[in-house]
Structure formats: C-alpha cells, structure tokens
Amino acid sequence: MMLDWDGWTWTAQQGLRPIETTAEPQLLTAGPAAAAPARDTDSPLELYRIPEGGRHANMYLLRQGHYGIIIDPSCQLPLDLQLQTSPMQPLLLLATHGHYDHIAQADRWRTDTGAPLLCHPQTQAYLADPALNLSPQFDRPRRYQAPERLLEDGDLLPWTEDFSIRVLHLPGHTGGDCVYLVVQSAALDQPQLAFTGDFLFENSVGRTDFPGGDYWEQQHSLETFAGLLQTWPDTMLFLPGHGPVFGLPAALHNPWLKPPEQS
Numbered sequence: 626m627m628l629d630w631d632g633w634t635w636t637a638q639q640g641l642r643p644i645e646t647t648a649e650p651q652l653l654t655a656g657p658a659a660a661a662p663a664r665d666t667d668s669p670l671e672l673y674r675i676p677e678g679g680r681h682a683n684m685y686l687l688r689q690g691h692y693g694i695i696i697d698p699s700c701q702l703p704l705d706l707q708l709q710t711s712p713m714q715p716l717l718l719l720a721t722h723g724h725y726d727h728i729a730q731a732d733r734w735r736t737d738t739g740a741p742l743l744c745h746p747q748t749q750a751y752l753a754d755p756a757l758n759l760s761p762q763f764d765r766p767r768r769y770q771a772p773e774r775l776l777e778d779g780d781l782l783p784w785t786e787d788f789s790i791r792v793l794h795l796p797g798h799t800g801g802d803c804v805y806l807v808v809q810s811a812a813l814d815q816p817q818l819a820f821t822g823d824f825l826f827e828n829s830v831g832r833t834d835f836p837g838g839d840y841w842e843q844q845h846s847l848e849t850f851a852g853l854l855q856t857w858p859d860t861m862l863f864l865p866g867h868g869p870v871f872g873l874p875a876a877l878h879n880p881w882l883k884p885p886e887q888s
C-alpha cells in the first residue's frame with residue numbers, strides 16, 4: 626500500500642528538518658521487535674503526517690526511539706503495517722477532539738496495539754454519541770470505547786526523557802478541543818510542536834456550527850492562544866487536523882488570532 630505522508634526530524638543541534646519523502650518512512654518499515662523500551666536520548670524526534678484519504682484529516686505519528694504517540698487515529702492502516710509499529714512501546718493515542726474524521730480508527734488501534742486513548746473529559750461524550758461525533762455524516766452511527774485516561778488543561782504528560790506533552794484545553798469548535806504541545810523537559814515554556822486539531826489551521830480556524838460548538842467560547846480560546854504565541858520560539862511547527870503544516874510566522878498572521886490587547 627502506498628502511503629501519502631511527509632515528515633520532519635528534530636535534534637537539539639539542527640532543530641526541525643524535513644525528511645526526504647523519497648525515503649522510506651522508518652516508522653512503517655518492518656524491523657525486529659525491540660526486547661525492551663530504549664531510553665536513548667540521542668534518538669531524534671521524528672514526526673510523520675499521514676492525511677486520511679477519504680476525509681482528508683491528518684493523522685500524525687510522533688516518535689523518539691521506541692516511544693510513540695499517534696495524534697488523531699483516523700487512518701485505517703493495513704494490519705501488517707500497524708503491527709510493524711509494535712516496537713514503539715509504550716504507544717499512546719491522543720485525540721484532539723471527538724469528531725469522527727479524527728477518531729475513526731481509535732478502537733481499531735486500541736484493539737491491535739493495546740495502546741490507551743487519552744483525551745479531554747468533554748471529548749468522552751463525543752466518543753459515545755454519534756450526534757456529537759458526526760459519524761452518521763461520514764459513515765454510519767459509531768460509538769467508541771471510553772478513553773483510558775482523561776486530560777485537563779495544563780496537564781504535563783511525561784513522555785520520553787527529553788520530551789513531555791503539554792495539554793491546552795481550547796474549546797469552541799467542540800467542547801473538548803485540546804492542543805497538544807511537545808516541549809523539551811529542559812524548556813517547558815518553549816514548545817517545538819503544536820498539534821492543533823481543528824482548533825487552528827493555516828489562515829483559518831475550526832467551525833463552531835456543529836453540535837457542541839460555541840463561537841464565543843472559541844473567541845476566548847483564540848485570544849488565549851494568541852497571547853501564548855507571542856512567547857513561543859519562531860522555529861516551532863503547527864500541525865493542524867486538516868491541511869498543510871505551518872510555522873510561527875504564518876500563525877502570527879492568522880487573522881483570527883489577535884492577542885488580547887489588539888482585540
């Protein structure tokens with residue numbers, strides 16, 4: 626199966642660099658399973674974006690050494706490819722929000738890999754309710770298993786020795802929208818990556834007219850996020866739920882993002 630993907634690596638010495646897409650994505654390449662998780666701090670951070678073909682939502686695979694995270698498990702990868710990711714232990718599944726095009730394969734990934742799903746408490750209601758997760762609009766009514774762990778605004782999720790995941794709860798598009806920041810343990814206020822789901826795209830933001838959406842809540846979330854942007858490194862990448870990856874300069878020019886003093 627040919628996968629549409631692009632990717633980046635991050636090292637302290639070189640920062641973020643794109644991976645040549647003519648290369649085989651290592652994450653999906655068959656290899657011997659590791660006997661035990663490695664805590665190799667020399668391993669680069671690797672990031673892959675795999676747009677889901679039918680619904681065009683981005684699923685991301687993030688790994689350092691044997692530690693892996695899937696953000697928005699929307700893609701149904703062939704079983705053999707899924708199993709080839711098994712050397713990533715532990716593997717975590719993060720949902721930015723509960724719309725079907727972002728969680729479509731959440732239960733499949735859990736069944737196949739045993740990985741837990743983590744999300745905001747309000748996203749739990751979306752998982753259980755087809756009227757909220759919009760699955761009838763894409764496919765058929767779908768209800769998903771409850772998440773294994775709930776995440777709150779401000780949580781710092783330890784991941785590898787080098788990196789942690791900071792949770793920002795930014796409702797509006799849905800009640801449970803979260804942006805996940807990848808931060809170095811040595812610089813918690815300087816994120817390298819921001820997985821924005823449908824909260825923020827290049828030059829636009831998520832809709833608020835679906836069940837559970839709230840325009841004014843979104844405005845407050847955008848103002849909060851715009852304030853944070855002013856303090857973040859200009860090398861960071863934003864990984865949206867749809868469309869292309871973009872950098873801080875593009876985020877600063879997003880007409881929807883105005884810091885509090887400019888509103």
Ligand SMILES: [Fe+2]
Nearest residue numbers: 722724798823
């Ligand atoms: Fe959405």
